[in-house]
Amino acid sequence: MRTVLSSAGRETVIGPAEPFCIIGERINPTGRKIFQQQLRAGDLSRIEIDVADQLAGGAMVLDVNMGAPLADEAELMVRAVKLIQGRTDLPLCIDSSIVEVLDAGLAAYQGKALVNSVTAEDERLAAILPLVARHGAAVIGLPNDEEEIPAEPHRRVELARKIIDVATSQYGIAIEDIVIDPLAMPVGADTSLVGTTLETIALLRDEFGVNMTLGASNVSFGMPDRHAIGAAFLPMAISAGLTSAIMDARSPQIVRAVKAADLLLDRDAWGAARCAAIQAAQASQAAQPQGGP
Amino acid sequence: MRTVLSSAGRETVIGPAEPFCIIGERINPTGRKIFQQQLRAGDLSRIEIDVADQLAGGAMVLDVNMGAPLADEAELMVRAVKLIQGRTDLPLCIDSSIVEVLDAGLAAYQGKALVNSVTAEDERLAAILPLVARHGAAVIGLPNDEEEIPAEPHRRVELARKIIDVATSQYGIAIEDIVIDPLAMPVGADTSLVGTTLETIALLRDEFGVNMTLGASNVSFGMPDRHAIGAAFLPMAISAGLTSAIMDARSPQIVRAVKAADLLLDRDAWGAARCAAIQAAQASQAAQPQGGP
Numbered sequence: 001m002r003t004v005l006s007s008a009g010r011e012t013v014i015g016p017a018e019p020f021c022i023i024g025e026r027i028n029p030t031g032r033k034i035f036q037q038q039l040r041a042g043d044l045s046r047i048e049i050d051v052a053d054q055l056a057g058g059a060m061v062l063d064v065n066m067g068a069p070l071a072d073e074a075e076l077m078v079r080a081v082k083l084i085q086g087r088t089d090l091p092l093c094i095d096s097s098i099v100e101v102l103d104a105g106l107a108a109y110q111g112k113a114l115v116n117s118v119t120a121e122d123e124r125l126a127a128i129l130p131l132v133a134r135h136g137a138a139v140i141g142l143p144n145d146e147e148e149i150p151a152e153p154h155r156r157v158e159l160a161r162k163i164i165d166v167a168t169s170q171y172g173i174a175i176e177d178i179v180i181d182p183l184a185m186p187v188g189a190d191t192s193l194v195g196t197t198l199e200t201i202a203l204l205r206d207e208f209g210v211n212m213t214l215g216a217s218n219v220s221f222g223m224p225d226r227h228a229i230g231a232a233f234l235p236m237a238i239s240a241g242l243t244s245a246i247m248d249a250r251s252p253q254i255v256r257a258v259k260a261a262d263l264l265l266d267r268d269a270w271g272a273a274r275c276a277a278i279q280a281a282q283a284s285q286a287a288q289p290q291g292g293p
Numbered sequence: 294m295r296t297v298l299s300s301a302g303r304e305t306v307i308g309p310a311e312p313f314c315i316i317g318e319r320i321n322p323t324g325r326k327i328f329q330q331q332l333r334a335g336d337l338s339r340i341e342i343d344v345a346d347q348l349a350g351g352a353m354v355l356d357v358n359m360g361a362p363l364a365d366e367a368e369l370m371v372r373a374v375k376l377i378q379g380r381t382d383l384p385l386c387i388d389s390s391i392v393e394v395l396d397a398g399l400a401a402y403q404g405k406a407l408v409n410s411v412t413a414e415d416e417r418l419a420a421i422l423p424l425v426a427r428h429g430a431a432v433i434g435l436p437n438d439e440e441e442i443p444a445e446p447h448r449r450v451e452l453a454r455k456i457i458d459v460a461t462s463q464y465g466i467a468i469e470d471i472v473i474d475p476l477a478m479p480v481g482a483d484t485s486l487v488g489t490t491l492e493t494i495a496l497l498r499d500e501f502g503v504n505m506t507l508g509a510s511n512v513s514f515g516m517p518d519r520h521a522i523g524a525a526f527l528p529m530a531i532s533a534g535l536t537s538a539i540m541d542a543r544s545p546q547i548v549r550a551v552k553a554a555d556l557l558l559d560r561d562a563w564g565a566a567r568c569a570a571i572q573a574a575q576a577s578q579a580a581q582p583q584g585g586p
Contacts, residue, residue: 191559233528233553235528263484264480266487
């Protein structure tokens with residue numbers, strides 16, 4: 001299955017036969033105090049650095065989240081989308097929990113975006129899927145609902161099925177345009193959680209063959225040596241069927257792990273993507289003093 | 294299933310609920326010209342450095358191969374086993390293609406060793422399994438025979454079944470003491486080979502539940518950035534069911550990938566092994582000028 005995202009000038013395809021799709025997580029004020037202050041003051045200049053760093057690191061799509069408390073998130077999202085699309089032709093992932101912000105971002109966006117995200121809650125499905133359909137976008141579906149984030153992989157599969165059924169039958173969204181998030185939790189909270197995620201990935205692949213993405217940095221949250229954990233987690237998840245991740249595209253260690261996984265799983269028969277990534281990682285390491293948080 | 298190896302003073306257990314078993318590959322003259330010359334001259338002093346480096350890196354078992362052309366390999370093996378057992382209490386893996394060398398090494402060894410290796414060839418089974426049984430050792434079984442190294446995972450499983458059947462029914466060797474090698478080939482030769490290995494691992498786990506080991510460095514043979522490839526391959530293989538590898542225990546990047554995989558797959562609930570590995574990797578990096586090849 002191929003999920004085709006685009007900007008005005010370029011396509012990025014998510015799929016099991018494509019190189020693993022690296023979605024850069026960095027343009028997000030969560031946990032970034034200075035960036036939050038800048039956004040509240042209407043200063044978006046930091047985004048240019050974040051775009052450049054993630055491009056250098058090997059991002060193929062950029063997630064854009066403007067969730068700064070007390071700011072006009074919709075206006076910031078529109079400005080950010082326009083700014084970023086003036087700097088790069090990478091497709092974007094419009095990320096907000098607020099429906100109006102998603103709508104504003106999608107309206108400002110040129111191309112076919114990825115929407116981050118909808119849950120299996122009836123209210124959220126009814127609010128967000130019409131936007132996705134109207135803007136011709138793709139959407140990330142999270143298999144949790146009003147009651148729970150299921151601990152059990154099969155229950156996650158059932159909630160994914162609900163999202164897929166509603167999106168395709170009620171809103172005419174193609175299954176290719178639904179990217180399911182198997183839900184990655186911090187291993188520091190409970191060491192059995194990664195096994196649950198890996199099992200969910202394998203089940204979703206076998207059951208629907210859909211594309212999948214997850215927040216890879218969640219896994220190592222709160223742990224020492226986070227990059228080593230991410231660099232081990234992603235090859236496991238990729239071999240189970242994960243086709244994309246929202247991740248730290250600025251980490252040479254993690255990006256190289258992804259490129260090595262592509263090579264090992266025969267997704268990059270000519271090694272071209274891998275060579276480019278090694279070069280980019282070296283360039284990004286050389287440039288690190290500028291590119292810090 | 295638990296494969297228990299021992300020295301006079303210590304046990305190392307290979308098993309799916311144990312931390313992944315790192316078997317250090319370094320004590321092997323293949324591709325090491327100076328070490329070969331030293332061995333031919335009867336000089337085993339280099340082994341002491343290799344033992345120390347691999348201990349510092351996190352090895353849990355040490356492979357010992359004395360395959361230097363024109364040398365008396367049996368005599369070297371006996372001397373090496375005694376030397377190493379005087380320096381460390383890690384269990385050893387006695388590695389030779391020559392039956393007499395295996396016999397001499399096992400006779401000199403104190404504890405329960407791992408024998409590397411037997412194939413599914415009738416002649417090799419008949420020559421090596423009696424030694425394994427007589428010395429109360431464990432053995433690595435390679436699923437290839439006179440005719441082929443099977444390209445097809447199910448055929449490898451059938452040859453593994455032959456080894457297991459012969460060893461258990463004709464020689465009384467417990468299935469716990471048979472460690473199957475799913476056969477890892479260079480990805481540089483053919484990018485589909487890693488998929489074959491991963492599929493074989495999953496089949497062997499589901500079919501027999503046996504412990505498994507493989508030569509992890511084979512995968513990255515001839516490729517640039519070998520450590521990144523090894524560091525991505527092993528987490529994939531471990532999540533498919535691999536419980537051990539003969540590998541470069543001196544590479545902090547690869548050892549950390551293994552420790553992160555243990556953490557992510559809940560084999561190291563207290564993080565103790567991981568912390569020790571991070572410290573060892575730091576110590577080994579600090580000591581690298583002495584420890585080079």
